[in-house]
Amino acid sequence: MSSSVMVKVEKLNKSFGDLHVLKDIDITVKESDVVCLIGASGSGKSTILRCLNFLEIKDSGNIIIGGEKVEPGTHDINDIRARVGMVFQHFHLFPHMTVIENIVEAPMHVKKVPKEQAYQQAKELLKKVGLSDKENVYPGKLSGGQKQRVAIARALAMKPEVMLFDEPTSALDPELVGEVLTTMKELADEGMTMVVVTHEMGFAKEVADWVVYMHGGRIVEAGPPEEVFNNPKEQRTKEFLDSVL
C-alpha cells in the first residue's frame, strides 16, 4: 500500500435542518487506494462525497485534500473541484453537446487547454472507456452504461487526483452494470485514488482496499474488505451484509 494520504476527513458533521446526517466522520484515503462506502440508503454515504466536492458545505470538521486543508471561503473551491472528479448516479451529461464536446468542455473552458489538445485527449479517454465510435453522438442516443462511461471520461479529462463515484451503477439496467464496473476496475488498476459509494458488494469485495460501513450518519465499521465482509465485528454490519448478500 502506498503511503501518502490523498484525502482525509476528520470529525465531519453535517445537518440538513434538524436532520443530523453526518456524525463525526473520519476517513483516510491513501494515494491509489479504493475506498468503498456501503450501507443502507439514507445512511449518509452520498453526503460524504458531496461534502468532499463541496456540493454540500460541512457544518464542522476538516477536509484535507492532497495534504491541503480546504475551507470554503478561504480556498478557491472551483480549483479544488477541478482536482476532484465526480461521477453521479444519474450521469448528468450535458444533453445539448455531443459526447466529445461533453468531455472537452471543462478542460477547454476551465483549464484553457488548447482545442486540438483537448480533443486529442478526449479521444484517448473515449478509447480507454471503449466508446471511440460514439464521439459525435448526443447523449440521448446512448445506453445508461455508455452514458456513465462518458461521464467517467468527462471527469478524467480534468486529470483529477481523486475520483468520487456516487452510486455509479444504481440507475442502470442490470445487464449494463458490468461494463461500468469494468471501466472502474481498470481505473483502479492504473492507480487512481477512488472513493466509491456503492451497493455492488461484489465490486467492493474485489476492488476496494478499504470498506466503510455506515448506518444512521455514523461509521459503524471500517476495514479491509476481507475483514468487513468475512468477519464483521459489529452486529449491525452482520445484519446489513446478511440482508444484501
Add this chain to the structure above:
Amino acid sequence: MDWISKFIDSYPVFLKGMLLTFQLTVVAILIGIVIGLFFAFLKISGVKILEWIADLYIFLVRGTPLVVQIFVFYYGLTAFNMSQFWAVVLGLAFHNGAYIAEIFRGAIQSIDKGQMEAGRSLGMTTGLTYRRIILPQALRRAMPPLGNQFIIAIKDSSLAAFIGMYELFNVATTYGSNSFDYMSYLLIVAVYYLILVFIFTMLVRFVEKRMSLSD
C-alpha cells in the same frame, strides 16, 4: 372583383405599414429578451430584495393595459422627448419583457439541478455553468412559449396606431374612413397580419428544429 382591386391598389402603402409593424415588433422583442433575461435572473437570484423588484415589475406590467404603457412612454415621459417609434418600441419591450422574464424563469428552473452540479463538479464557476450548460438548454425549452409571445407582440404593435404611427392597422383604418368601406380594408389588413404571423411561425419552427437536432 372590387376587393381584389382595392387590395392591389393599396398594396404599396400596406407594405410600408407591414414593414413598420415588422420593425416595431422585432426591435421590441430583442430589447424585451434582454429585459426578460435580466428580470428572470433577478427572480432566481435567491436574493429577496431582487426578487421583489422583479415581482413588482411583473405586477405593474401585467396589471395595466399595454395601451396605457405606450401612452406613458409617448405622452407621459415628455422629458425624454421620445420619437413615436421609440415610444412604441420601449412600451412593447417593457410589456413583453415581463412575460419573457416568466418564460425564461420557468425554462431555467425546469433544467435538472444535476446539470449545475455536474458543471460545478468539473470546476466550472456558477456563471460559466449558466452560460455554457444551463442557458443553452433553457433557451431551447423556452422557444415554443417565446414564439407565442412574438406572435402576440406582432398583433399588439397595432396599438402604435393610437399615437399616430402608420403601421398596418392605421393604414387600414385610414383607407377605411377615406373610402367609407371599412370592411374591405379590415379584411385586407387581416391578410397582411396573417402573412406576418405565418412568416414568424415558420421562423420559430425552423429555429426550434435546428435547436432540437441534438435531442
